[in-house]
Amino acid sequence: xxxxxxxxxxIIKSLSLIKIGFLFLNFALILFLTVVLIQVISMERVxxxxxxxxxxxxxxxxxxxxxxxxxxxxxxxx
Amino acid sequence: MPDIFVAPNDKIKTSDSNTAGHAHMFASxxxxxxxxxxxxxxxxxxxxxxxxxxxxxxxxxxxxSIIFILLPLIIVAINSRFAIFILPNFTPSLFILALILYYLxxxxxxxxxxxxxYYNISLVTNKRIIDxxxxxxxYKNVAATTLALVQDVSYTQVGVIPAFFxxxxxxxxxxxxxxxxxxxxxxxPQRVVQIIANLIGKEKNVA
Numbered sequence: 001x002x003x004x005x006x007x008x009x010x011i012i013k014s015l016s017l018i019k020i021g022f023l024f025l026n027f028a029l030i031l032f033l034t035v036v037l038i039q040v041i042s043m044e045r046v047x048x049x050x051x052x053x054x055x056x057x058x059x060x061x062x063x064x065x066x067x068x069x070x071x072x073x074x075x076x077x078x
Numbered sequence: 079m080p081d082i083f084v085a086p087n088d089k090i091k092t093s094d095s096n097t098a099g100h101a102h103m104f105a106s107x108x109x110x111x112x113x114x115x116x117x118x119x120x121x122x123x124x125x126x127x128x129x130x131x132x133x134x135x136x137x138x139x140x141x142x143s144i145i146f147i148l149l150p151l152i153i154v155a156i157n158s159r160f161a162i163f164i165l166p167n168f169t170p171s172l173f174i175l176a177l178i179l180y181y182l183x184x185x186x187x188x189x190x191x192x193x194x195x196y197y198n199i200s201l202v203t204n205k206r207i208i209d210x211x212x213x214x215x216x217y218k219n220v221a222a223t224t225l226a227l228v229q230d231v232s233y234t235q236v237g238v239i240p241a242f243f244x245x246x247x248x249x250x251x252x253x254x255x256x257x258x259x260x261x262x263x264x265x266x267p268q269r270v271v272q273i274i275a276n277l278i279g280k281e282k283n284v285a
Contacts, residue, residue, distance in 0.1 A: 043197045048115045052103045074175050
């Protein structure tokens with residue numbers, strides 16, 4: 001009985017570690033993508049190409065929103 | 079009396095509809111690009127040449143990206159047959175989330191590599207030569223020099239692949255203590271050198 005409880009505690013601890021690790025990685029990715037988006041916007045001021053710069057900006061925003069959504073979903077589900 | 083010799087017209091065509099073109103997302107060499115402007119561009123300044131590294135220089139990271147994309151499938155396929163890898167015992171929801179996060183990281187890798195290539199641009203205008211360096215995400219350098227300060231321009235093309243795809247390094251030497259400009263792995267380096275040489279020749283004639 002005591003062995004089962006200790007195993008259960010280990011499982012609970014490991015799950016928390018996985019969740020923490022997953023969320024930490026996700027958060028780091030969100031920060032990185034924020035820097036990427038800032039750089040894309042700043043480079044748009046340096047060199048402007050009609051149409052293409054808008055595509056890249058929206059692509060950067062899209063990937064960032066995807067990362068944020070994944071973070072929220074993981075926080076709720078896990 | 080018939081003309082014995084007629085000097086070729088050495089003027090660089092500007093805003094010529096036959097040579098002008100839209101510098102699309104994957105363009106590496108675009109004479110007289112339409113719809114392109116840059117910071118500090120003067121009102122009467124026209125961009126004559128738009129340059130990036132040849133697209134073939136992106137092949138290494140593209141191949142790495144393809145491997146990363148296929149890696150989970152390969153691991154699962156090998157493991158189902160030979161059971162070599164000890165995969166962690168994830169719940170289905172955690173497995174899906176981990177997979178999505180993995181592909182998000184791969185997508186970020188692809189995007190960062192692409193914009194690193196995309197924003198490394200060299201421009202030749204009727205007044206200046208501009209070199210925009212964007213590397214490592216946090217490093218950005220915009221260097222410009224007037225054509226009057228350009229002393230010499232040359233190119234190097236080393237190797238089979240550069241010779242086959244016709245790309246090389248163009249070196250623009252400037253006068254005095256100003257740094258030289260290096261256009262790395264640009265397409266048609268001979269044409270680039272020819273255009274810049276014609277421009278500096280024209281500047282010297284005017285001076």
